[in-house]
Amino acid sequence: MKATRISVICVLLIAVGALVVMDVLSVMTPINFDEKKAEREAAVKARLIDLRAAQTEYYHVYHTYTDQPDSLIHFLLTTPKKSVTKEGSLGDKQLELLKLTGEQAEKKVLGIFADAEKRVRSNKKLKDKDFSNDSVLYSEIWKDAEILKYGLDGLRFRRDTIETNMLDTLYHGRYTAENIEQIKYIPYSKGDTVQFIFEIGTFYSQQGDVPLYEITAPYEVYLWDLDKQLLVNLIDTESRNEVKRRDPTGERNLKPADVVAGLKIGDKEFQNNGQGNWE
Numbered sequence: 001m002k003a004t005r006i007s008v009i010c011v012l013l014i015a016v017g018a019l020v021v022m023d024v025l026s027v028m029t030p031i032n033f034d035e036k037k038a039e040r041e042a043a044v045k046a047r048l049i050d051l052r053a054a055q056t057e058y059y060h061v062y063h064t065y066t067d068q069p070d071s072l073i074h075f076l077l078t079t080p081k082k083s084v085t086k087e088g089s090l091g092d093k094q095l096e097l098l099k100l101t102g103e104q105a106e107k108k109v110l111g112i113f114a115d116a117e118k119r120v121r122s123n124k125k126l127k128d129k130d131f132s133n134d135s136v137l138y139s140e141i142w143k144d145a146e147i148l149k150y151g152l153d154g155l156r157f158r159r160d161t162i163e164t165n166m167l168d169t170l171y172h173g174r175y176t177a178e179n180i181e182q183i184k185y186i187p188y189s190k191g192d193t194v195q196f197i198f199e200i201g202t203f204y205s206q207q208g209d210v211p212l213y214e215i216t217a218p219y220e221v222y223l224w225d226l227d228k229q230l231l232v233n234l235i236d237t238e239s240r241n242e243v244k245r246r247d248p249t250g251e252r253n254l255k256p257a258d259v260v261a262g263l264k265i266g267d268k269e270f271q272n273n274g275q276g277n278w279e
Helices: 001-061 069-078 092-098 104-123 134-141 145-147 166-171 182-183 227-246
Strands: 081-087 158-164 197-205 207-216 260-265
Touching: 001 069, 001 134, 001 260, 069 166, 081 166, 092 182, 104 134, 104 145, 104 207, 145 182, 145 197, 145 260, 158 166, 197 260
Parallel strands: none
Antiparallel strands: 081 158, 197 207, 207 260
């Protein structure tokens, strides 16, 4: 009888221990999932932001986006980044005399200065002047009637285009010609070898067609080795949210299986200026 009681007590203790372990796991598993998810998403977001910078520069050159990651990498490796250096700015009085604002005013002033320089350089009375020194040249330009007309005398105004290495300028050494291939792969994917999903689209408006792009990292790719049930729940919830966003009225009859749940930048259907879906 005593042995039986001891056996019963042991079984009860084991059962209680098992329940305690299950309770702890039920609390800790979601916490661990969320912690690892946050850690991995920080890396994925950083990579997506790098891709956004690349797509932005690609658009500046070609006025469209690409859904080919290798084409984007080739662009980064072979295309210099052009930047405009500025010297001088226009005041309110000058803008008022020009009757223009912003880029139009700057363009006009650049033309005024260029024409004034030509007139100065072709002036026979000034043929012996050495204009290699900017201050000497400007002192003569500032006397030009057109310059005086618009109140530009005393103003040094110049806009120069310079070219720099695209990789260095955008990424400051984080990517080089040797490792730039990494930019197309999703961090924490199996072997870090699964590529982001690149897609392009068009937004049709009365003002004209607007090219769009979308780059996605699916949850199942970078969270693949975490708790399976929690991952399924996350994908199901976010897929339903994505369906509601893309098809709020239900007219398109989209289903959760029709969309990809995960982190992304841009949108292939709506104009959002490359915004991330976490921003």
